[in-house]
Amino acid sequence: MTTVEKPALYRDLARQLAALIEGEADFVANLANTAALIYHGLPDLNWAGFYLRGGAELVLGPFQGKPACVRIPIGKGVCGACAERGAAVLVPDVHDFPGHIACDPESRSELVVPLIENNRVLGVLDLDSPLPARFDELDCAGCEQLIGVLLVHRGKY
Numbered sequence: 728m729t730t731v732e733k734p735a736l737y738r739d740l741a742r743q744l745a746a747l748i749e750g751e752a753d754f755v756a757n758l759a760n761t762a763a764l765i766y767h768g769l770p771d772l773n774w775a776g777f778y779l780r781g782g783a784e785l786v787l788g789p790f791q792g793k794p795a796c797v798r799i800p801i802g803k804g805v806c807g808a809c810a811e812r813g814a815a816v817l818v819p820d821v822h823d824f825p826g827h828i829a830c831d832p833e834s835r836s837e838l839v840v841p842l843i844e845n846n847r848v849l850g851v852l853d854l855d856s857p858l859p860a861r862f863d864e865l866d867c868a869g870c871e872q873l874i875g876v877l878l879v880h881r882g883k884y
């Protein structure tokens with residue numbers, strides 16, 4: 728995918744997401760549809776989903792892909808690092824990230840973006856790919872846009 732096509736794809740996904748979750752107040756249902764939309768809408772993913780904060784750990788939420796580890800302590804792995812920093816973590820090669828938690832040995836690169844509401848990390852969106860360096864800053868911005876749609880909508884109810 729070219730750098731011209733990526734923003735257009737995310738804009739299209741953001742529109743589809745708004746339509747999918749409009750009128751639905753159930754956050755888990757909306758997370759589930761967001762995970763499905765991303766997994767089927769973006770190329771070259773082997774996992775897409777959410778971990779939600781529960782105290783000092785992240786707990787597996789709605790996702791698409793193979794079964795994954797259920798609990799990740801804040802600060803551990805890529806997801807835990809993202810939740811601790813409250814900022815996106817882009818990992819071009821998971822083998823180079825100390826402490827990476829390998830749920831699926833096929834995953835080669837990963838992008839984790841936080842869900843932040845009122846300065847609090849609610850959870851993270853985690854994308855995995857079997858391709859090295861699958862994700863870049865445009866994916867990061869695109870995922871932030873999708874999370875924005877999800878959370879603005881949540882605020883309406």
Ligand code: SME
Binds near residue numbers: 774804805826829837
């Ligand atoms: N690789 C992640 C764990 C979650 S799975 O990829 C679905 C991590 O290191 O936090």
